[in-house]
Amino acid sequence: MINFDNVSKVYGNDSIALDHVDLTIDPGEFVFLVGASGSGKSTMVRLILKELEPSSGTITVNGVRLSSIPHRAVPRHRRAIGCVFQDFKLLPNKTAAENVAYAMEVTGQKRRAIRVKVPQILDLVGLGEQADKYPGQLSGGEQQRVSIARAFVGQPPILIADEPTGNLDPDTSVGIMQLLHRINRIGTTVLVATHDREMVDVMRKRVVALKDGRVVRDMVRGGYANEV
Amino acid sequence: MINFDNVSKVYGNDSIALDHVDLTIDPGEFVFLVGASGSGKSTMVRLILKELEPSSGTITVNGVRLSSIPHRAVPRHRRAIGCVFQDFKLLPNKTAAENVAYAMEVTGQKRRAIRVKVPQILDLVGLGEQADKYPGQLSGGEQQRVSIARAFVGQPPILIADEPTGNLDPDTSVGIMQLLHRINRIGTTVLVATHDREMVDVMRKRVVALKDGRVVRDMVRGGYANEV
């Protein structure tokens, strides 16, 4: 589903964020991406979204080499990926509900479908009450959950979550992780970059660990800090 | 040092963020503020900074009623408080080092002092290498650490950190918490709003728990989830 083949990413001239990364994620897998701050997790996410181009190497998503996708076709590629951004990336001029709805609107879905689906999803992440607030009126955790809801709503075949529980209390985090688990069970490929040691240790999924831009560990049923 | 007397905060007409909060934090104390997402932690921080006015009740910081501070004197009030913001609030047009330096410049400190102090602080939070990057070029955790460095640098008598480790891996988090502990030991009053259960449980400091805007627990040597 997602394949990194010898991928490196150097920012500017000397900031090596990813260093010859090889990684294959099969359809339907659930993968935790862990690693210290600055180890390159978000860079991987941005590469998969084709927000950035790799400095070298090949990335394949869903059988398509990203470097071969023309500018015109990038939106379609992105619509196949739901993404929870580390910094949320909500539209400040849209309410929580409108932000979630936007992800459906870009795919040209019917207004009726949107009107049914959006409140359901917001309820699922515990924001039924806050649907009509603007991002500036939401707490950090609430904004993060709007971002999660937006990533879910289109039922994309791939779901990527970059630090989805960084602003959530443990109870809510558990809820979100259960949600990710359920989504994965219906066939969605899930990639979660996280620092949440408890969660990783509890869920016993595949864990890929990065260190200074290199994959230093890849265990099928790993914990956050297993020995290398 | 910080005193909330029957403080309520209602956003708009019906969004009750704080509900008759009474709280006293003595000079030199170290207090964890915990509570579910949306329970009002950031609202308390914003009230202390006089970024917001309470809907009712009185807040006193350092013996001064905030409502009596004229607009002119607000900057001085804020300079006495170092604050790590949940959303970092870095200046996008300044490098990491310049962002940290800015907090010293507003207090009119000498360029020489700034040039000595800033690199020290950045080293302390592990960003010696990233000093000249702009926020847009930093990872989430790196931005968070810049925000932490900026809050420290002026050695303010009060330090408030809103979710300071949300984007940090467990090892770095421990380092930051040790830093907060050391800073507290030299007399600084520290208030940390956090979801980091591990940290709260390990450090055994005073814990104030909010729920739906009310203080539901206040224990001298508490854990994250002690019974109420």
Added chain:
Amino acid sequence: MRFNLGFFLREAAKNMRLNALMSITAVTTTAVCVLILGVGLLFSAHVESLIRQVGKDVAITAFFPENAPREQVDEARAKVEGYPEVAEVTYISEAEALNRFKETFSEQPNIYEGMDPGVLPASLEIRLAEPGASDTVAERLRSDGFEGLNYPQQAINRLDQVTGYVVWGLRAATVLFLVASVLLISNAIRISIFARRKEIEVMKLVGASDSFVRTPFVLEGLVQGLVGATLAALLVVWGNAIFVEWVQNQIPFIPISSAAVNTLFVLVLLIAVGVLIGVLGSFLSVRRFLRV
């Protein structure tokens, strides 16, 4: 994916409401520029028309030989009226010529006291359609047998030359105003879209196509341009009507005329300019941030 106009219009309307400050700024900038452009346009039109009017006052006088017979006069007159460059021909008899002379020197009766009616010859006063044609007309008159011609050769040439330069200058100024308007309005649009570049980035990252992102911005530009330009254009046209009436009442000897300006044309032109800049400016400014 079909083009959902309703959705895009709602988006544009919402954005304008939420970014009211920006929208108002864009509208006033457009209005001010279109206003200046419109005033320039009308000023040009009136000045051109005035200059043409003055040009029409230029006359060539062609004298008849003493005691020319009636038939000769009529024939000559018909001939001259047939010249394509001629706008109007008036016959001045000997008696009329003397009367005019007397009027001119009314304060010095001693000049004309001794004059005979026959001293001043009869003449044709020929007004031209274009002052530039005076030489051609004089040539024709001479070849048609007129010997005595009186026409302010130099004044006509000068007037002609100045007219040309002024018209040219006015058009150049109008074009400059237009360029300035385009620059100023598109500058304002560019900054206001620059201020929202992060939003555009986010839209692209959640899978919006370029046109999906662009359309609401372009509609915003269209509406802002339309509103600003329409306000300004109406103000200009209304102001013009007031001005023309005022001049006609206060300075009646200035031959200003509301016919100098095609109101509808100005209205449409100004609004078109505003809308075009709004749409194109938005389109191009957004494009710069779509490369995500």
Added chain:
Amino acid sequence: MRFNLGFFLREAAKNMRLNALMSITAVTTTAVCVLILGVGLLFSAHVESLIRQVGKDVAITAFFPENAPREQVDEARAKVEGYPEVAEVTYISEAEALNRFKETFSEQPNIYEGMDPGVLPASLEIRLAEPGASDTVAERLRSDGFEGLNYPQQAINRLDQVTGYVVWGLRAATVLFLVASVLLISNAIRISIFARRKEIEVMKLVGASDSFVRTPFVLEGLVQGLVGATLAALLVVWGNAIFVEWVQNQIPFIPISSAAVNTLFVLVLLIAVGVLIGVLGSFLSVRRFLRV
């Protein structure tokens, strides 16, 4: 806390470099507006000067009685030259008057053939400093014993009236341009500062005082205004010099003069306008976002 100019200048310079798009936009907007304002100013100045020039060509002719003695003429002349409204006095003898008459009617010699030298009286040709003063001067002449006066009463009055209106209109237009410039430039500044309101908020939250936040913005506005206005002002002054020379060569009979415009004054005025709007616009726009 002392005012650290070096720090603020560095801040302003850094911001302009990092927000290059915005800075360039602000500079071009200022330049375009100042350019238009400057062209308007010079146009006004030249038109006013031309009108004054035309006004000076207006003359009153005061006739002496037939065969007035030399002393009377000299005395009268000295007297008239003393009138404050008079710019220039020329004595026209009887012989000269006849010569002029002959020239005017050179194509119709039969008109003047029989004339005696004494038929046309001697006169004073009086040019006025202000065409509006013609009535006053005529009054003075009459009370000083001149009986025959010849002056184009109506033409003078009209010229006077039109001159007044045109000067008034030009000044109004200049003020309007000024207002438009202020609006357009401050609009551009307002949007560009609006785009940075979050930064202002953050600065306030980390303890910056209002003036600490404001100063770099104001300095930016100052520099942008200065650069934009100076470019435009130099262009205007240079263009004016070219234009005046061109007119003097191409249309020499148009009495245009580089003295109509005080170059230094225009330069200083335009730059002052640009700087003032830049500074004030930034000051006021920032203030709106300082209430954090």
